[in-house]
Amino acid sequence: MLGVCYYPEHWPCERWAEDARRMRELGLTYVRIGEFAWSRIEPEPGRFTWAWLDEAIETLGQAGLRVVLGTPTATPPKWLVDRHPDILAVDKEGRVRGFGSRRHYSFSSRVYREEARRIVTLLAQRYGQNPHVAGWQTDNEYGCHDTTRSYGPEDLRAFREWLQARYKDIDALNEAWGNVFWSMEYRSFEEIGLPNQTVTEANPAHWLEFYRFSSEQVASFNRMQVEILRAHSPGRFVVHNFMGYTPDFDHFKLAQDLDIAGWDSYPLGFTDMDVLPCTEEEKIRYARTGHPDMAAFHHDLYRGVKPRWWVMEQQPGPVNWAHHNPSPAPGMVRLWTWEALAHGAEVVSYFRWRQFPKAQEQFHAGLNRPDFEPDVGFFEAKQVAEELQNLGSLPPSGPAPVALVFDYEADWVFSIQPQGKEFVYRDLVWRFYQALRRLGLDVDFVSPGADLSPYRMVVVPSLPIVREAALRALQAFTGPLILGPRSGSKTESLGIPPSLPPGPLQELLPLKVVRVESLPPGLWESLEWGGKTWAVGVWREWVESRLVPEARFADGKGALYRDGNCLYLAFWPELEFLQACLAQQARAAGLSPQTLPEGLRLRRRGPWVFAFNYSPEPCLVPAPEGARFLLGGREVAPYNLSVFKG
Amino acid sequence: MLGVCYYPEHWPCERWAEDARRMRELGLTYVRIGEFAWSRIEPEPGRFTWAWLDEAIETLGQAGLRVVLGTPTATPPKWLVDRHPDILAVDKEGRVRGFGSRRHYSFSSRVYREEARRIVTLLAQRYGQNPHVAGWQTDNEYGCHDTTRSYGPEDLRAFREWLQARYKDIDALNEAWGNVFWSMEYRSFEEIGLPNQTVTEANPAHWLEFYRFSSEQVASFNRMQVEILRAHSPGRFVVHNFMGYTPDFDHFKLAQDLDIAGWDSYPLGFTDMDVLPCTEEEKIRYARTGHPDMAAFHHDLYRGVKPRWWVMEQQPGPVNWAHHNPSPAPGMVRLWTWEALAHGAEVVSYFRWRQFPKAQEQFHAGLNRPDFEPDVGFFEAKQVAEELQNLGSLPPSGPAPVALVFDYEADWVFSIQPQGKEFVYRDLVWRFYQALRRLGLDVDFVSPGADLSPYRMVVVPSLPIVREAALRALQAFTGPLILGPRSGSKTESLGIPPSLPPGPLQELLPLKVVRVESLPPGLWESLEWGGKTWAVGVWREWVESRLVPEARFADGKGALYRDGNCLYLAFWPELEFLQACLAQQARAAGLSPQTLPEGLRLRRRGPWVFAFNYSPEPCLVPAPEGARFLLGGREVAPYNLSVFKG
Amino acid sequence: MLGVCYYPEHWPCERWAEDARRMRELGLTYVRIGEFAWSRIEPEPGRFTWAWLDEAIETLGQAGLRVVLGTPTATPPKWLVDRHPDILAVDKEGRVRGFGSRRHYSFSSRVYREEARRIVTLLAQRYGQNPHVAGWQTDNEYGCHDTTRSYGPEDLRAFREWLQARYKDIDALNEAWGNVFWSMEYRSFEEIGLPNQTVTEANPAHWLEFYRFSSEQVASFNRMQVEILRAHSPGRFVVHNFMGYTPDFDHFKLAQDLDIAGWDSYPLGFTDMDVLPCTEEEKIRYARTGHPDMAAFHHDLYRGVKPRWWVMEQQPGPVNWAHHNPSPAPGMVRLWTWEALAHGAEVVSYFRWRQFPKAQEQFHAGLNRPDFEPDVGFFEAKQVAEELQNLGSLPPSGPAPVALVFDYEADWVFSIQPQGKEFVYRDLVWRFYQALRRLGLDVDFVSPGADLSPYRMVVVPSLPIVREAALRALQAFTGPLILGPRSGSKTESLGIPPSLPPGPLQELLPLKVVRVESLPPGLWESLEWGGKTWAVGVWREWVESRLVPEARFADGKGALYRDGNCLYLAFWPELEFLQACLAQQARAAGLSPQTLPEGLRLRRRGPWVFAFNYSPEPCLVPAPEGARFLLGGREVAPYNLSVFKG
Ligand SMILES: [Zn+2]
Numbered sequence A, B, C: 001m002l003g004v005c006y007y008p009e010h011w012p013c014e015r016w017a018e019d020a021r022r023m024r025e026l027g028l029t030y031v032r033i034g035e036f037a038w039s040r041i042e043p044e045p046g047r048f049t050w051a052w053l054d055e056a057i058e059t060l061g062q063a064g065l066r067v068v069l070g071t072p073t074a075t076p077p078k079w080l081v082d083r084h085p086d087i088l089a090v091d092k093e094g095r096v097r098g099f100g101s102r103r104h105y106s107f108s109s110r111v112y113r114e115e116a117r118r119i120v121t122l123l124a125q126r127y128g129q130n131p132h133v134a135g136w137q138t139d140n141e142y143g144c145h146d147t148t149r150s151y152g153p154e155d156l157r158a159f160r161e162w163l164q165a166r167y168k169d170i171d172a173l174n175e176a177w178g179n180v181f182w183s184m185e186y187r188s189f190e191e192i193g194l195p196n197q198t199v200t201e202a203n204p205a206h207w208l209e210f211y212r213f214s215s216e217q218v219a220s221f222n223r224m225q226v227e228i229l230r231a232h233s234p235g236r237f238v239v240h241n242f243m244g245y246t247p248d249f250d251h252f253k254l255a256q257d258l259d260i261a262g263w264d265s266y267p268l269g270f271t272d273m274d275v276l277p278c279t280e281e282e283k284i285r286y287a288r289t290g291h292p293d294m295a296a297f298h299h300d301l302y303r304g305v306k307p308r309w310w311v312m313e314q315q316p317g318p319v320n321w322a323h324h325n326p327s328p329a330p331g332m333v334r335l336w337t338w339e340a341l342a343h344g345a346e347v348v349s350y351f352r353w354r355q356f357p358k359a360q361e362q363f364h365a366g367l368n369r370p371d372f373e374p375d376v377g378f379f380e381a382k383q384v385a386e387e388l389q390n391l392g393s394l395p396p397s398g399p400a401p402v403a404l405v406f407d408y409e410a411d412w413v414f415s416i417q418p419q420g421k422e423f424v425y426r427d428l429v430w431r432f433y434q435a436l437r438r439l440g441l442d443v444d445f446v447s448p449g450a451d452l453s454p455y456r457m458v459v460v461p462s463l464p465i466v467r468e469a470a471l472r473a474l475q476a477f478t479g480p481l482i483l484g485p486r487s488g489s490k491t492e493s494l495g496i497p498p499s500l501p502p503g504p505l506q507e508l509l510p511l512k513v514v515r516v517e518s519l520p521p522g523l524w525e526s527l528e529w530g531g532k533t534w535a536v537g538v539w540r541e542w543v544e545s546r547l548v549p550e551a552r553f554a555d556g557k558g559a560l561y562r563d564g565n566c567l568y569l570a571f572w573p574e575l576e577f578l579q580a581c582l583a584q585q586a587r588a589a590g591l592s593p594q595t596l597p598e599g600l601r602l603r604r605r606g607p608w609v610f611a612f613n614y615s616p617e618p619c620l621v622p623a624p625e626g627a628r629f630l631l632g633g634r635e636v637a638p639y640n641l642s643v644f645k646g
């Protein structure tokens, strides 16, 4: 199903009915409204102007649209900030982050929690049972503009309370963090500070706990809203719109309180801005399409975050916020929409209905231009709506053959202590994902500890802190299990395990990492494997083990270890190596990896196979003979797709 | 005429008379003094030591020099700052900008305005009718060191007052800025903050108004000084010394209060520091000469700012403030001086008489060395003085054939919202200017709304906000009129015009820009025009029009539109394209564009043609047969010039 | 002799005895302890827990180890900081540098001086006469993490007092600094501020005095500790562990209060992080060995700082703090140890005994792994210990043939006012040193004013401020004396000398630098010398002299001047030129410069010659026929060494 984001408060109310009519004509079902409208709902403290919102909902609803109503907590109005300046966040350098844009609040502000509770309650009471309101969106893009972490007095207070609750005893904390190291020992939780603005790096355990705390503050802020909404709005779903790769808080945990994970998909901006890192060559080649794995990565990630998921904001044309904002290649809005659906999206909702000719996002295209004419995206959305109509309901998505174990905490651990500048978790996951996708394999992202029995193969790019549940799930898995470097290398308190890495994973693999080293760019070691020599940079480990390595570095040290179904990579893998290695493992798992033409990607949904062509040349689809094409044909034009039954 | 900047307070008074005598011998007419001397005039609050300045002026005057006296407001002394710390400016990051160098004041400080008024009044009263005082310089280099904009409490207060005076009604402001967008609506002017230190970008309209306000604060601070000087010093001119490209305030507006626009010309430093951007290759090739269009651009700009103009500070040797400070090639001090005169300078004044062997600028060469011997520049200045003597008075400068419409506000608009990182107004103007100069054409800079009837051709690199007067002037012009991208793309409040860009310019050109896109470096589109293919990067527009485009992009969309005498470029032009396109237009205007050898530049002053050779090779001057050479000959040696009557 | 750094407080006391036994078995003599243990000595204000330290010293001593006891002043505990927040330093941007790592104090804090005095006195009283305590280390790595300079209220107070004591009269200061320049004149010392946070650069004289003041604050803080230790601990030495190139304070001056200069040698981290600048190619080639002159440079520097010197911390494996932390090539820990001994180190002490699996340095290898097994470095140290045993005592080191005059103040002068971005004192010294070492010459670093009579040749990369003693020492020297650019170019107050540069050195060389220029990268001048053409970049001077230059630039100006034994380089020399030029001078001095294979370095200690091979290929040692090899042979394997009697 399709939807759109709409801001009735931006347009004369006389136009609302026509807008609603045209939305329905276009084939849209959902319309998201309200998430930045606090100043229009409560223009002065305690004075409410509900009439316009009442009317907007009624108008949209009467036209047959289902409303997703946003809570406006991402944009507290100026009067609220002036009354309570302590709600403002403080950046890492100690500067207050002021009013004038959005997300100007700290998750730890007690006052702001009260204010948010108040406005959400009022909204939920008023519209919770409105027949046109299908569901709620909490706030907007948590974490956007680096707002997960704040360094002000309220944050310090809350952090101390959180630590006290977690450790109980200050000596336990000192011991766990190793505070004896530089006389960093505390006598009480009241002595603990924030980890920013130290003379040199703070204790990495200090940072990790601050990251955990900050992540949980987002979740508890959201939970507070969800509880109100559930209390006053029975039968409605609750969604939040997540963003492109945002590791600052644990989405798996936050999403436990949601019904649906939404996410905001801007393939061009993400490619230009390295949301997942692209080479300079890729940035140019895919400037008008987005990197072919960019949207898919996030679809699969957020499907892992929550089985029900939406694209809450779909790029409809050029955006305003990247360094460079090209126009999508013709057909891409349709392609992106279909790709989201192929990956299992319940709804794809375009952002926004009409380009607003003022303020920060005036260069952000919409389905309609600011002169009220339809823009290019409008027609592509229309085509999708019609195609959906013709095809009928899509078959359900089963589990993918491959699971990728993804861990937000891993990102924190390696950000805090990379030990080699290029050891970036995001990059490591991204190259595992790309390697699998280039092999034509579908991938499910799962959190550590998730049941792995539905899968044929499991990859763990890295999992530094392995807890009991994760260990049990990995142990229970019998197919090919590929473990990346630094897995099991850290304790809960970011120390080195007493038995050395991979710590608890030594139950799976009898080996010990006795030394690690990071390599400067340009220093390449090499590896013999599968009859070829592969370059190794960035990271290398020295392993002691009774196992005979499956591959060795040029100096004879072991690089690749296998015990039964378990494979351990004692180095940072290059993409080409990964592709070869994972292909081998996939074959061992009984899968049929392919080598897809560059720019072509596949995705299955039940018996349907979707093929997407991101390249400027036509591609032949690897469809079996006699395949029945539901959309397109064997040759896919540039920026186009085919759907066939295999 | 020639002059020099002199600091009697740096040298023993016993030396002043000899210095003055040698200045006259060298052929200098003007001497600027006093602009940093506050601590010597008023060493303690209310205690004045005029005697030395009395004597200095008398000594210089007796020697036959005409004094330009500077007001010392760029350097308030420490005691003043300690008494009134609130005069200090605050930077964008919220840090107070302290005492210890210069320009340590905010234009919005009420206390500082009073202090400035006090000291200027005392100076004007004492020397306003002194026969040796020919004129006054206000302050020194407004805006230097990023001092136009300040972010402190006094600035906030003044900004709110300014907005109140401009908008009267807060609802009008909210509506104009589109503050509904993110609940940014204000209930009163007292709620408005400064646009820095927001969580993400502030409303661009907020920034634009802050830029306008800041620009006007400079002008009103200057006006306050000018009014005092005019009241007490009848018959004397008032000048300010502007700098290399400084877009932060509108020089056209400020200069309305002046008699003469001075500017400070440092071609080598400007080339090294990208005051106008140079390629790495140009930086090396022109390291000892300055880019051949660098000084000329500014001469033409400041002549546009004010018909009477001076080079108030002329580089006389290596400077101290660039990353690299090479020695000028032999002859360049002479060449630069002549080039200023060729462009119409009334006076060229060298900075400084003698290198001061202490403090911040001790590596800045003067006409004399710190050991009191003449330096290289001395002899080159002497040669100019003699040549001027021999040639007699120079013919007056008429209007140039080409006008370039230059707009400070355009710089603000595109800085605030570039939409593509490489879309920089300065670069766009600079490439239009270079293209014209390489064609041997003289150029006048004019402000939007200026009378264009004297010109044969008009170029508008871009004019995003087109007001009534500018529109009328463009409409009235009948020669080739070339409009660059994004012209007419913005309303007064930095919104998109309701009829889409080019907004008001649709009266000239029946077209509508329905989409814009910015391209990453390396992504080249192409354009067919004049039988050639031209690369297009940075920026492209999608146009709807009944006009048949004169050139199309490879995808068939229109790139170049003409209606009558009007040409619209729907893209960011490369220099080579511009040169070809403007040559064609110039021919259509009846002009005779040439292709000059690299490094050679021409400039006409009445019937005289000046030819300047910036290259290390001799050049042949494109003089007609039988031309009479007033200086040099048909072949110009490196770093030399010729003057001929055509 | 060998030693190790040990942290008993990190490990259960049950393990201490075994650790001590194994240290002795390994062949270690010294063990440094205690320098970060304040929170374990005084866990609460005034409550002391000496027992563990008593026991640790006793255990180590009983095992036959000699203890070096550190004062814990680099890490004041949290309770102290909370009681006295004013001890914290303030960074250049005005931000307080908080608790949570180390070195969180300002040298100017009066309270902190009292607290340091208190804890050092207590330690000295308790352990000063302990028979196992051989000596003391003051604090740890002064200046680390940019902590020499602080910009808080206590610093301002102390700076004013320091200036008052130095200048007595404020007019003298104004005159010396040239404060008239921009009305920067002060009426009293109370008006003076710190030089940071000015609008543009502060007066360079202001900065230079602040640098001098900051340097002296470190020395006086250290002196305070030394005096206490001497009073309470007769017969024990006092050492401090300096770092890789740390120009912020004058080590020559501080070391006057020490018995031994220690330094902390991390060749791989220094190479990766440009402690002395390496090319990208060198960073890769020497990633696992360190640049072949990196450790040697510092050995020679710190031997100049103090004749008795130690490597207090020797890298034993990968470290944690560089951008990239590779494992040393096999053999390098041994090679580095021998190289230190060859250069005259009294003791080489490994950092640390065992890798600590928590906190900031958990990735820093030790001689033992965190799982209590010996690591690679352990075995290499063991080999050295055995070799030392076999060889018996090493012959004493005489003076080297070449002295390099090194001046901390020169680093300050050129940092404050480089005049050309690439004019960096560190780079200049580094290239002189490399040139000499590639010629196989041993080098002594000496401070300006040191007696030069023991030397055959003296190089002065640059000495901008030449004081009486330095001038006399240079005048008295009769061998080849090579003076680099900008020598003698500055007065004590950072002005230009009245007679122009080289100021006082004009007593040695009758020349006058009348102009200087800095060149952008890529702008090469050239020089004819020795039958070849040499490229010159970065810096060039224009000289007037009655001397005929020994070499000229392409434009005919003099580049190289000689008067008797004195040679002056009026330009920034490239390494290749330096190597040729210094070879010529060395031959003139009767020395026999060689051209060593890349990666091979020599060092003499009495009649013994040590040859170190940093390259991945075997090398032939330039040993005379019949040389007797004490270690290794004529062919040195990669990462290995030979010792022979010449
Ligand atoms: Zn209804």
Ligand SMILES: [Zn+2]
Pocket: B058, B061, B062, B131, B132
């Ligand atoms: Zn007079």
Ligand SMILES: [Zn+2]
Pocket: C058, C061, C062, C131, C132
């Ligand atoms: Zn004992």
